[in-house]
Amino acid sequence: MSERKPAGRPVRVALLGCGTVGTEVVRLLHEQADDLTARVGAPVELVGVAVRRPNKHREVPAELLTTDAAGLIDSDVDVVVEVIGGIEPARTLLLAALRAGKSVVTANKALLAEHGGELFEAADASGADLYFEAAVAGAIPLLRPLRESLAGDRITRVMGIVNGTTNFILSAMDGTGASYAETLEEATQLGYAEADPTADVDGFDAAAKAAILASLAFHTRVTAADVHREGIASVTAADVAAARELGRAVKLLAICEREVDETGGEAVSVRVHPAMIPRSHPLAGVNGAFNAVFVEAEAAGQLMFYGQGAGGAPTASAVLGDLVAVARNRVVGGRGPRESAYADLSVRPMGQTPTRYHVSLDVADRSGVLAQVAAVFAEHDVSIAVVRQQGRGEDASLVVVTHSAQDSALQSTVDKIAGLPVVREVVSVMRVEGEES
């Protein structure tokens, strides 16, 4: 049996922020102190917690609390853990920490997706570690597998449900048939949506995560601004019902794909939008506040990672895992992986990205209608995979699912069809993912 080795000099940790996640980090550092010492090879000592209102944090020993985050970073600390969120002051504080050679563990997806490059450069210049497993998909070990386990493979696709709030809303709409507005109100009352749900429902949160995932998967710097983003506010009960009828479910997906163009040149597409996926797809069964991410790589094939994507304890678990890694690097020497952006692939605009559409129409029920609609698809070079027409009195319901085509061509097709006199209403338009094209 290996023996407990005498522990070295403590690793001194500063915590920035003490909300839901920070409180759990403090608790776990305290409760698991002995285990952490054994795993790191030295005690992990929390030496300060920077907060805005010290009198609001009775759960933290008073002598650890400070309002001076910059001063705390400047003091004798080895590792800075940031769970404040948002761009400033987190950006300035973490740059100061990294420039001073202190390792950083952060859960800040927005900061990484906007200023990741700057942070990595500061880390590289000083040789400090920058870890951020908690920034995407909470407790699910996802970034470390992408960054390390699959480092010898060629990742072709990452597709996942990475926002719990929108997944809760879409799951509930699917279950009840209720409208988006009603369901959002219920989610807010239950605490699954924030008072201002914009970051979640408009896809900003998922887009930041998609940027981080794409950067790691494709060794290319991708920022939030590169990500095509559509939220769920325009998903209607009719969309959800149309999906059900075809054995599909509507999910807000973050999709990162490696694409090869006609000349053999490579590019990536990174996007967040609602899409229909077959109910038999593993992601279709991911309900409520859970997250799941599908990864496809040339040699590894298909992989899936599933778990709780948010919440204090799950996110703190990811933070602590990173903290053990960077603390261990301090104790035994060495560094974790740096930024790997050598591939430097271009990000393809959404219009040029190949996608598939599901279009559900109310049309006049008379001869020649299908021919008119089909002609518009043909005109735009969009090939049709599935057609279902069903008469009901004067009207008919017409559902078309396309093969893969350029998103811009699909968009133009739908615009033109909406203007046809025989089309009474465009009931639902949604992209289709997760099946053979």
Added chain:
Amino acid sequence: MSERKPAGRPVRVALLGCGTVGTEVVRLLHEQADDLTARVGAPVELVGVAVRRPNKHREVPAELLTTDAAGLIDSDVDVVVEVIGGIEPARTLLLAALRAGKSVVTANKALLAEHGGELFEAADASGADLYFEAAVAGAIPLLRPLRESLAGDRITRVMGIVNGTTNFILSAMDGTGASYAETLEEATQLGYAEADPTADVDGFDAAAKAAILASLAFHTRVTAADVHREGIASVTAADVAAARELGRAVKLLAICEREVDETGGEAVSVRVHPAMIPRSHPLAGVNGAFNAVFVEAEAAGQLMFYGQGAGGAPTASAVLGDLVAVARNRVVGGRGPRESAYADLSVRPMGQTPTRYHVSLDVADRSGVLAQVAAVFAEHDVSIAVVRQQGRGEDASLVVVTHSAQDSALQSTVDKIAGLPVVREVVSVMRVEGEES
């Protein structure tokens, strides 16, 4: 953008073995040479491949082939990749490599499960890396998450399907209703089972993986001999049918649990056996040759990892991921995680492990039978969760599912019930997992 830095001295790699996995490793090293150089920070150069019969490996450049594995290790190489499998000569060769300070990447579960301690000690003594992601669940990143991502959490349970052959057979039995013998024969013809299927169907392969998983999850040295092992050869069509009737599926599970006894003392149970799980459980949907592992940790909650558990390319993907990590450690300095066995928990015998049983009986259809059977359960202090009795002429079918009790008590209960004159036949006895006890 980060720039390609000038690459350092090549990392020199020796490959031991060149079967299905080794051939894929050679191919990937060649095809992805530029990417690997960028990711490692230096070229990764394959300098030799040790095989038994060099004339059988036309896919490898002849000048790389040698029959002298020990000489190859002894030459100027930095990393040794072992995909021979089995105990000897792999053990002797890897010990020599580690003692000489060469990093080792291995896919050898049997060797790690039996002699892991010895290998880790050699690695620690020389400061070499020992990585083995490919040893469990093929391409699924599982060991790195357990070893690193969850290093700040307390893992309570690991439960998974880690053998593709047995999962293929059980999935097929569930689909067709056929017997074990018929299905094994079909699996052999299709190439899903080896000519000698013992290692798979008797659970040796899964037990080795369970030992490795338990060691990492509980920071305790667990060997294959510590694992309670039952294979699938005794699973009958009646067992599978009984499971179906109750909305369950039969799976061969590897289960590693942290347990707290009456005195608050901790121990672990590590076991491999067939069990019924509810069809709604995520593992129930894992069919064919796929693997999936469920991990529960105190802060992270439930996580699931899913993917291809075997095959040349998937396993090679895991080997290459490890190779990038150890090569990078060579280039930038530093070491990966060492063995962490400080917790040194005892492994509880199967008899003392709490489990639940499903028992399906053919009994005489007359009054008092249920009372007699129930009395035997009560006598052994086993509490009953579900009873279903259904008459059919002179006989009746009686199904009992118990609450959680000590496995030895459950075993004795079944033995005694089998001897009751009113019991015509014990149709099926199987443990139940994956639901509240």
